[in-house]
Amino acid sequence: MQVHVADHPLVSHKLTVLRDERTDSPTFRRLADELVTLLAYEATRDVRVEAVEVQTPVAKAKGVRLSNPRPLVVPILRAGLGMLDGMQRLLPTAEVGFLGMVRNEETLEATTYAERLPDDLAGRQCYVLDPMLATGGTLAAAIDFLVKRGADQITAVCLIAAPEGIARMEAELADIDVPVTLVTAGRDERLNEKGYIVPGLGDAGDRLYGVVG
Template identity: 65%
Template sequence: MRVQVVEHPLIAHKLTQLRRVETSSNHFRQLTKELVMLLSYEASDSIATEPITITTPVTETEGTQLSGPTPLVVPILRAGLGMLDGMTSMIPTAEVGFLGMARNEETLDIITYAERLPDDLTGRHVFVLDPMLATGGTLAEAIGFLKRRNAAEVTCICLLAAPEGIARLEEEVGDLDVDLYLAAIDERLDENAYIVPGLGDAGDRLYGLAE
């Protein structure tokens, strides 16, 4: 597994605004979209391409286009939905699937309650979207799910991660072809498995349910 923290002044600035408790849901959604666009630019560096001959208004020339099979973008419900617009803005030809996963707040076990994905992902490059990598359980389960369907490559995009979550991913999926792109690695998890300093519950803040 390869971990990449994308360092850029715009990412640092937007993440700081995202963390602020006074940031409104509307602004939070816009910042999330912009951050995902910046992260996905780096995360798509290995996406498959092929040469193509095109005609400009002046002459023929050689260009580049994305090659098949079509990339698949998989947001993890529900907070991952807030990242989808930014990702599809960058790769509009990508197909979109969904994984519904939730953490049992008492046992911290991961429950898969919904999925809408092709049965066979052979040869597919899959981009997984989940804002917060906390304990690592959800993302590890999602990666395992996709690999069992023969995904060729899995690239995960998260806004924030805790060291504990990264360590768990490395332990559980470290031998698989997985890339993890982050805006930042925070200090730790608290006793409730929330990232510190973090930004709160991303799903609640995206959809206007934060206290």
């Protein structure tokens, strides 16, 4: 698995404001959206294209367009939805699927409770959206789910990642014969005893949408 930590002052600036506990939900949503667009630029460097020729007002020009089948963007519910608009801004023609996964707070294991995806993902590039890579269980399970459906290249986009989560993903996906890349705005220090990222930015879902009792 390849890990790419975006190194850009705008990325660092927006991530810093997201971390600030004084940042309210509307501002958090806007900044997360902007940050994902910047990360999407890095994540789509290997998006598949095909050669085309177009007619400009002056002459013919050679260029490229996205290949078929189109990329598939998969936000992990619910917090991943807050990243979808930012990703679609760069990939407006991509298809969108949804994957609902929940983490058991005691075992920290992830289980799937909902999915809306094509039955056959053969030949598809998939972009998985999940704000927080903490223990790595949810994201590793999501990627394994997509690989079993036939996806042949997967890029995960996360706002921040913990080293423990990265290590777990590398271990659990070691036997998967599909290229996997992680693109993130920050590699944080560690997880605490409750499995939260330190220094982190709190619960991304709650900060995006408010606390649901």
